[in-house]
Amino acid sequence: MSAVLGYEPVPENELAERVWVDACGSHRVAVACKEELLAAVRELRPRKGARLVLLGADVGELPEAERLRLLCRVGFVPADGGLISSLNAWENISLPVAYHAPARLPGLLAQVRALLDELGGVEDSLLGKLPENMTLYEKRLTAFVRALLENPELVVVENLAAGLGPTKRRRVARFAEVYQARCPGATYVQLEESRGGS
Amino acid sequence: MFAVYRELEGTAHLLTHTVRRLGVLRLPPVMEELVRQIYFTGASATGGIVLRGAFIGTLIIAYVIEVLAADAALAVKMLLWVVLREVGPLIAAVLVIQRSGTAVATELALKEISGEIASLRRMRIDPQDYLVVPRVVGMAASNAALTLYVQLIAVGGGMVLSSMMINVPLNEMLEHFFQLASPLDLVYSLIKSVLFGAAIAVVACYHGLNPGGTSINAVPRAVIRAVTEALLLVMLLNVIFAYLAYGTAFFGLVTAEQ
Numbered sequence: 269m270s271a272v273l274g275y276e277p278v279p280e281n282e283l284a285e286r287v288w289v290d291a292c293g294s295h296r297v298a299v300a301c302k303e304e305l306l307a308a309v310r311e312l313r314p315r316k317g318a319r320l321v322l323l324g325a326d327v328g329e330l331p332e333a334e335r336l337r338l339l340c341r342v343g344f345v346p347a348d349g350g351l352i353s354s355l356n357a358w359e360n361i362s363l364p365v366a367y368h369a370p371a372r373l374p375g376l377l378a379q380v381r382a383l384l385d386e387l388g389g390v391e392d393s394l395l396g397k398l399p400e401n402m403t404l405y406e407k408r409l410t411a412f413v414r415a416l417l418e419n420p421e422l423v424v425v426e427n428l429a430a431g432l433g434p435t436k437r438r439r440v441a442r443f444a445e446v447y448q449a450r451c452p453g454a455t456y457v458q459l460e461e462s463r464g465g466s
Numbered sequence: 467m468f469a470v471y472r473e474l475e476g477t478a479h480l481l482t483h484t485v486r487r488l489g490v491l492r493l494p495p496v497m498e499e500l501v502r503q504i505y506f507t508g509a510s511a512t513g514g515i516v517l518r519g520a521f522i523g524t525l526i527i528a529y530v531i532e533v534l535a536a537d538a539a540l541a542v543k544m545l546l547w548v549v550l551r552e553v554g555p556l557i558a559a560v561l562v563i564q565r566s567g568t569a570v571a572t573e574l575a576l577k578e579i580s581g582e583i584a585s586l587r588r589m590r591i592d593p594q595d596y597l598v599v600p601r602v603v604g605m606a607a608s609n610a611a612l613t614l615y616v617q618l619i620a621v622g623g624g625m626v627l628s629s630m631m632i633n634v635p636l637n638e639m640l641e642h643f644f645q646l647a648s649p650l651d652l653v654y655s656l657i658k659s660v661l662f663g664a665a666i667a668v669v670a671c672y673h674g675l676n677p678g679g680t681s682i683n684a685v686p687r688a689v690i691r692a693v694t695e696a697l698l699l700v701m702l703l704n705v706i707f708a709y710l711a712y713g714t715a716f717f718g719l720v721t722a723e724q
Contacts, residue, residue, distance in 0.1 A: 350585040364589040366495045
């Protein structure tokens with residue numbers, strides 16, 4: 269059986285349950301093994317004994333070249349943004365493009381500004397800010413824009429609304445809509461910690 | 467013993483990786499990292515070196531003339547030999563270890579612990595390409611530039627200060643300098659300083675990327691190991707160069723066959 273996102277934790281982990289998302293769209297998934305699953309999705313390396321399925325592929329059985337190709341197709345946004353501390357927001361957003369496809373750089377700033385506007389707009393100064401000067405929302409927004417520029421087929425995010433005020437929560441709630449408007453047929457999965465493993 | 471072997475293998479791997487992957491410097495983000503590294507290690511370190519260099523030059527001339535009762539020619543010869551061949555590269559190396567070696571080890575260890583290295587891998591960016599290659603190249607180039615700067619300041623400043631303090635005419639010292647100076651001395655010291663810079667960077671990067679723990683406590687331990695081992699490696703390289711240049715090492719304990 270194929271899944272957009274599937275995870276079978278190590279059998280010894282009694283609290284953890286199986287995760288299976290087999291339809292595109294927007295999903296909120298509450299799991300007890302959130303950290304374990306996030307680590308597996310971040311590096312596309314499940315723990316020994318666990319099984320991770322992404323976009324129909326069993327990640328543990330993929331050769332290295334296929335695994336790297338899969339990294340382009342799966343976006344990932346952790347709660348802290350996962351930004352590089354020595355780079356400002358623009359450099360963080362443009363880093364993958366500058367590294368893998370420098371020819372795309374000239375038109376990138378306009379794309380980024382358009383995307384930021386779609387996501388609710390931000391102050392002009394954001395792009396020049398270092399992560400240490402950003403708010404939690406700005407870090408998540410920056411990371412989300414960076415992920416979207418790769419046009420991924422699946423985006424896995426941590427609970428991006430956690431720790432934010434009501435206004436920013438409303439803006440974060442639009443992330444999935446904007447993503448699916450830009451990438452129809454894609455899947456957005458928000459992972460949350462379930463209480464008590466039930 | 468196994469840990470020592472692992473460290474040697476790890477640093478050798480980083481060095482060969484840097485040599486093999488020099489081409490990544492063409493990528494805009496890697497080039498930016500290189501420019502940052504050269505600015506930090508080379509440009510912003512020059513201020514601290516002026517006084518040290520000038521004092522060392524003056525001390526050497528003063529000692530040779532006053533303590534050994536030698537003439538200006540011998541004083542300048544000693545200055546050239548000691549500063550150009552030995553002290554210049556060593557002072558620059560110590561300064562680079564103190565400023566940039568510690569900074570690189572700390573920065574990379576924090577990146578590893580905070581998950582930034584994992585973020586780079588997530589973006590399909592090899593951390594060794596993006597972080598190690600520009601640091602090794604940048605520190606090697608900056609150390610060579612700093613060495614030249616130390617030599618210039620120590621020799622020039624030493625002669626100027628000596629002429630004022632111990633009553634040796636400046637033009638007499640300059641005359642001896644141009645008679646005795648050889649471009650080979652400069653080339654020898656530059657080769658040494660490039661290798662010193664690369665060695666310091668590789669050791670700092672290795673310990674930064676392998677902090678030996680996932681808590682913040684691992685950072686100072688990584689920095690201490692990086693500084694200690696970088697100093698040891700620089701001294702070892704210096705002994706090897708001394709052996710190659712003079713046929714003797716460890717104060718004459720090891721001598722080349724004649």
